[in-house]
Structures are given as structure tokens and as C-alpha cells.
Amino acid sequence: MFSYDAVSVERRTLKILEECRPFMVGEQVLWLNIDGLHKLRLLEDVGDMFIQLGNHRS
Numbered sequence: 001m002f003s004y005d006a007v008s009v010e011r012r013t014l015k016i017l018e019e020c021r022p023f024m025v026g027e028q029v030l031w032l033n034i035d036g037l038h039k040l041r042l043l044e045d046v047g048d049m050f051i052q053l054g055n056h057r058s
Helices: 017-023 040-057
Strands: 002-004 009-011 029-031
Touching: 017 040
Parallel strands: none
Antiparallel strands: 002 009, 002 029
């Protein structure tokens, strides 16, 4: 996972998806690199997390 903006960047290796939640606030860009696109449940969980985030921002 990368979280970055014009002045900073943070890189982390996540063990579980929930570890990225604290980085989903603010103005920073969140980049998730997912190894294994065949892991459909993981992709669905990522999508659900961003949908929930969008509902909270509206």
C-alpha cells in the first residue's frame, strides 16, 4: 500500500485489508497493489470498503 500527496509518501505491506482503513481519510492518494487478481473475494472486499467510504463522504 502506498499513501501519498505532494509532500509525503508512506509505503506499507499489509497483512489484512482492514489495515488500510486509517489511510482512507484526508486528501492523500491511496494505492493498493494486490497480488493475485484471482482472489475474487479480496477484490470484492476492496470494492465494498471503497463503496462504504463513498457513502460516508456523501
